[in-house]
Amino acid sequence: MERVMSPYTDPASRAADGTFPLDQTDVHTLSNESLAGLLYSSPALYDLGQTTVVRLSKTLAMKGGGNVLPSEAAVMHVAAEAGIRTPRVHRSWQVDDDTKYFGTMGYIVMDYIDGQPLDSCWEGLSNERKLKVANQVVKMISKLQSVKLPRPGPIGGGPCRGQFFTHYTAGPFGDTSEMQEWFNHKLEIAKAWNKAPNDIPDFKFEEFVLTHQDVSPRNLILDADGQVWLVDWADAGAYPRAFETAAISSQSSFPDFNNMVVSRLPRYQQEEEQLHSIEYVLSVAPLA
Incomplete structure (x- = not known):
């Protein structure tokens, strides 16, 4: 997606x-x-x-x-x-x-921010510089996830955006239960269409942290001092930790960047599997 x-x-x-x-x-x-x-x-x-x-x-x-x-x-x-x-x-x-x-x-x-968009220079970086960039991104994500927020969605309210909310967005959700209900409905459809394992459990959200949802070389700028800057916060908000790693691991471009970042972050196997299980539904039946 x-x-x-x-x-x-x-x-x-x-x-x-x-x-x-x-x-x-x-x-x-x-x-x-x-x-x-x-x-x-x-x-x-x-x-x-x-x-x-x-x-x-x-x-x-x-x-x-x-x-x-x-x-x-x-x-x-x-x-x-x-x-x-x-x-x-x-x-x-x-x-x-x-x-x-x-x-x-x-x-x-x-x-x-004066610098090079990372998607334009990543392939030309040495392995050592790639690793330094990836480590900076990992630290950024860890800092983001240290910020806990009381309710899901964008800061200040509004529709939820990002690859797990369809091209048409979703919400706004009034509380955690509303967002869970939306995701579990998508999961039910995925199971009915044999796109998700029947034994995969329902979504259950317990903690929300600051999440970018679109960490990719196209949204990173490498400045002259070798520092990385994160831009394009359109999809960001308060979401479960798994949303960040699931979004990165779903990207097809720059697989070495994606692997270097997610391999250095905590993983949430069940939650990521749940999110990946509904991607087909979000793509072909976004309004269902």
């Missing part, structure tokens, strides 16, 4: 000697409306579907689109407080827009 699409990137957005719209401007002096207009005129770091990331200045970037929800900026604040290397959020806001899937257009102004 891994998303395999190629975003557009303007080479000018990463030019070391480039000039950008807000190089000489204090972002705090601009209105939200003025900043929103720059989403369509600034060099694109990433542009795919309903999500665009542009370079505002040598130090700032902006993410905007119909898939940018309030929970993304909220979870980035929590992750930064937990000591995760992630872009610092300077401003975020929403604009009602009935043409978008979620009925809103969101914007996040954040630090621009």
Whole structure:
């Protein structure tokens, strides 16, 4: 179920000697409306579907689109407080827009992280450097999972996103029992279609931790000092620990990266098996 699409990137957005719209401007002096207009005129770091990331200045970037929800900026604040290397959020806001899937257009102004996207340089790294990167990612995930949260889902509420919630999302769930009921319904269908073992137990969620759900080289940036930064928190929220390792182990791209990371993390065999058992249902009958 891994998303395999190629975003557009303007080479000018990463030019070391480039000039950008807000190089000489204090972002705090601009209105939200003025900043929103720059989403369509600034060099694109990433542009795919309903999500665009542009370079505002040598130090700032902006993410905007119909898939940018309030929970993304909220979870980035929590992750930064937990000591995760992630872009610092300077401003975020929403604009009602009935043409978008979620009925809103969101914007996040954040630090621009100067470095190489890991998916573009991973294969060229030595085995020693790959191991150092993998160890940093493992430490990040361990820090995330040290943050325990009282209820499941995105920070501040909203629909749950990620590969285990279908392309259409799921929820919002009011409490643990609602989310369990949703997952167990999917498991029942998988068993009925002989896509899951009949003796696999029902989902039972007991603890929720800060979870990214999309840790992949495409969402990691390697800076000039060899430090790794984690970006794109759209799917993040409070979920069981197994969701992180199950998501990484499901990815088809960069298998050596995936193996190096998950082999250094605690594994949750039953929970991961449950999640993998419903992937077929999530793919072919997402609304069932």
